[in-house]
Amino acid sequence: MTFYNFLLLIHVFSAILGMGPGFVMIYIVTKAKTMAELKHAYLIRNRLHHFVMVGGTLLLLSGVTMGAIRPYLFQMGWYVTSLVLFIIALTFGPVILSPRSKPVKALLKNSSDDKIPDAYYVLAGKLFFYERIENMIFLMIIVLMVLKPF
Template sequence: MTFYKILVIIHIFSAIIGMGPGFILTTVVKSGKTMTELRHSYAVRHKLHIYVMIGGTLLLVTGLLLGVMNPSLFKMGWYLTSLVLFLVALASGPLLLSPRSRPVKALLQSHKGEEIPEEYWRLSKILFRYENLANVIFIIIIFLMITKPF
């Protein structure tokens, strides 16, 4: 087996490890019905996010290494589009998602009682909208990687 094929295998497993949990991050926290459940859901979400970060980093590194080893990839529209979309999704973390998750985290820490406040629903709706957008970007990337349409 060549080093290139090993990188392809690592790249595919990285996609599974990184993107798979990423698709359910929003779903995990939607299951909380009380503040205790919601806090626990966010703790689980945080643990899953570690896999997303590790897998995502490996995905980017192996994808770029595959391009370096096979420079013709940099001339393929599907590869370049996937790379640009991945970087856009990666940038959405600190630019869009983090600023919208901070107030949610602060509310989870400061709120007393078991009833989930209305403010949480308003804040989480905005956060989840951006997370769903990132998921759509990742679905497009997966489609491009599988079909290589151009």
């Protein structure tokens, strides 16, 4: 196995580790019926986020390293488009998702009732809208990586 093939293997495992949990993070919290369930669901979601962060970092590092080993990749439209989309998706975290998740976290922390307040659904709806957009970006990246259309 060449170093490039090893990086490719790391890249594929990183995609599974980093992107896989990201696709279920919304689903986990949408099934909660009480505030206790919701808080527990967000705890699970937070733990899954660690996998997303590690996998995403390895994904970027392995992908760029493969490009450095084979510079012609930077001339391939699917590679450059995937890289640009990945960077856009990465900026979603601090720029779009974090500001929308802070009020949700505050609501969870400050709630003493077991009933999920209506305000949560409004806040979560806004957060999940952008998370779904990010998931669509990741799906486009996967399609580009597999099909290499241009």
